[in-house]
Amino acid sequence: MISIEGLKKVFSLNNKDVVAVDNLNLHVEDGDIYGVVGYSGAGKSTFVRLINRLEEPSEGTVKIGDKVITSLSKSDLRIARQDIGMVFQHFNLLWSRTVAENIAFPLEISGVEKQEREKRVLELIELVGLAGREDAYPAQLSGGQKQRVGIARALANSPRVLLCDEATSALDPETTNQILRLLQDINEKLGLTIILITHEMHVIRKICNRVAVMEHGKVVEEGNVIDVFTKPQQQVTQNFVEQLTGSNEEEEDVTELKEKFQEGILLRIQFLGESANQTIISQLVKQFDIHVNILQGKITQTQGGSYGTLIVQLLGPQQDEAMQYLKEQDVIEVEVIQHA
């Protein structure tokens, strides 16, 4: 488990103090893919760099397993860092070295013998899907392939923790999805704990099981992804969730929908993540003498189930009974927008 207590980082800039990370507390369980999301300047990059002491904290402790990282001497820190891989937004590859040589680099530093090194490099190349490209130079690779090299290099010393600092932010959407799938695969295959920093909520949605939202150097909200997505508490979290659900636009549309669909009952159904909710609409149509007119909606999948909203119109003799049935289901929340 990773345990972070009272972490603080103050930079001094033109004789002014900038508090980048401010009394940050966080607990990450083994095997988590833990997402940290926040707007630019929230302190995410500083935070992730404090974990392996690429930045020295001003205050606080970072504990990984039974090692207090923040109290280690420089030489002990070097050894402890073999347990903490890191992936960067701009890959940070060595441009004059081939793919295989880039991946071998951390193994050379930790003194692994040549034969063992070559074997490990081949395993890693296979793992990240770069077979056949071992002799290419970074300049000859696509962005996604460069990041695969970055990931393989980060995994070279078989770390227990992988820190990803905006690992997909320089990539197009399709490549982002491939890299996220690779991270998920590695998490499952190797049981690796991943802390992933991002400003993109869809990255959190795709692969994280837990999320922390950062603002002004602090964690302002945290929890299981599905809980935070379905019941965001803070304004900043609501803004991030709206990136995915488009609920901002939805509010504007509701007035129009009410005018356009004046018959029957208009309902907003919020799906709360349980997989059981997926057949609710079809069950409704089977059980009651009604028509369901789906007017608007966005349902999306997370690691914890589906969530999102649907706006529907119920029409027919049993529309009230159908509405009552929906209200009794505890895997959804139902709000009556209009009842003719």
Ligand SMILES: Nc1ncnc2c1ncn2[C@@H]1O[C@H](COP(=O)(O)OP(=O)(O)OP(=O)(O)O)[C@@H](O)[C@H]1O
């Ligand atoms: N080396 C530094 N010296 C002075 N101030 C810094 C330094 N590094 C970061 N900061 C400041 O600390 C704050 C947090 O920056 P940080 O880069 O950690 O945020 P972020 O959430 O990662 O944002 P971004 O995604 O834009 O990098 C910002 O106000 C930034 O200007």
